[in-house]
Amino acid sequence: MRVRKDPAERRRELMAAAQALFKANGYGRTTVQDICQRAGVAKGTFFYYFATKEAMLGAIFAQWAEQFAASYRRQAAGLSAVQQLRLALACMARETSIEPLVDRLLEERRGDLVADLWQSAVIARFSPLLREVLAKGVADGTFSGDHMEERLAFFWRLLDAMWPDACREESDEAADIRMGIAVPLIEQLFGAEAGSLQGFLGGRK
Known part of the structure; x- marks a missing residue:
């Protein structure tokens, strides 16, 4: 039966x-x-x-992004805006369940496909989360509120520079150097107090 x-x-x-x-x-x-x-x-x-195998791949990435966002929301409940942003950066720095698949796609020279899938995840899941964090920070005076969409767009470009595909196998020391440069830029970008985002669990472990 x-x-x-x-x-x-x-x-x-x-x-x-x-x-x-x-x-x-x-x-x-x-x-x-x-x-x-x-x-x-x-x-x-x-x-x-x-409809297609590529649509299936897109659904896999969308499911991962949804699960990532749900896990973040559970961890972020009750935290201040700065703590939520620190947590978001920490979560993005950690290795996730989707990375073995990303690595395989990159081995097959499908970087454009990975970039498209990541962009879809940013638009659908990650940017809305970050907007909530920034809005909370603007409301309590922690973050600057002007030109927020432009700041958000620059943040994602900066994040891509922080963890480019070419640096996926880099040493912890090299990662620490890049993080030491990037984190103060993020603080300035959102108008956060200097040093408030330091030590959020950098690296790719």
Whole structure:
């Protein structure tokens, strides 16, 4: 007898199967048929949930970004604006569950695809979180409130410079040097008190 699963559960199973295959075999070498075989479904089921393999990859990144944002919100509850910003930087500095997949994509020279997926996550999940933090800081006088969207856009460009793909395997010492330069810039960018964001758990561990 065929077991009918909840659509959300079936979708999660397909995404888990795809993510495991992408990491093990590479995105380019993994076919829709491979994903279906691992998940134990017909091709029609895959295309019921996802239009293409790239759409599946986008859904995997979106799920990760949603989980990241939810975890951050739980940790940030009750903190001051400065503490929330420190926490956001710390969370972004830590290695996350999506990084093995990112590494695999970069090995396949799909940096443009990674950049597009990251930008989607920034727009959908991360910028709204940061806006809330900054609004809280503006309200209590911790951060400057003028030209906030421009400041936010510059922040993401600065963050890309802090942790570029080329520096993913760098030493802790090199990472500390870059962080020592970047953090004061972030303080100035948002009008935070000098030194208020120091020591937030820098590095990529």
